[in-house]
Amino acid sequence: MTVQYESFVEKYKTLLDKELAAAVNVLEAPKVLKESITYSLTAKGKRIRPILLFATIDAFNEKPELGMKTACALEMIHTYSLIHDDLPSMDDDDLRRGIPTNHKVFGEGFAILAGDGLLTYSFQLIAEDSNLTDKQKLWLIAQLAKSAGPEGMVAGQVADIQAENKALQLADLEYIHHHKTGKLLTFSVLAGALIGGASDEQLQSLERFSQHIGLAFQIRDDILDVIGDQNVIGKPIGSDDGKLKCTYPALLTLDGAKDHLHKQITEAKTILQQLNLNSGLLLYLTDLIAGRNN
């Protein structure tokens, strides 16, 4: 079975990459803007959000290809958020996805505009998708805006900036993650469910499932930070270059964070198993998120 799931992931990553390249190629836009967009979009991302979307459509025994434009939109919005997050006025990062950040190569102005272009183009892609009904498109556009905008990812980013150098409670940390990364992960699952023909009840259960895997994704990220830093002598858990960094291991200890991760995965799987879906692939991805190494 695992081999079958691995080949699903590889197949749809390849199809997505082709579709993303084609979507940028057809744009009648300035050359430098297309280059800046392509630079970040084709860098080696894990494509977790599109894969979750395809896997959820598959769980309803529908063709994952039906979600191709929405998957592109998701990856574009995610890529825009990374480009803007790396800017000097935000995290001021030099590297992303193993290569220099967009603003290091194209300058801040074009990096900001590449992000703006990716954000707006994503909605155009869904609006122009001939595979979906008008009702589906309206739902997807509204939900994507809610998940990525001021009630979603942008709210999480604001809370993250406000939290800098502050000691946070677990609830504050979970607000940040629930919005900053969780909302877009939830959209990935719910969009797949909608395209797959889910009932309202199924949507509600899958929303809870996705919230657990969203938290699991973040806890794993924090654990990986610590495991990656273990060899740095004298570097305390929760510290990043002298800045106080609030993470799950910092709040709960490393073992506590691992327990918390385990709880999220168990809850997510229980919800999934109670739904009468073809969910083997989603279960496999849930395990992958819990055990990922990058």
Ligand code: GRG
């Ligand atoms: C600028 C509005 C705005 C939002 C930025 C998602 C985000 C919000 C910032 C990313 C910062 C970050 C390191 C968050 C932790 C979660 C994480 C590891 C995100 C990166 O997502 P992956 O792992 O990245 O899916 P790839 O490169 O694999 O696509």
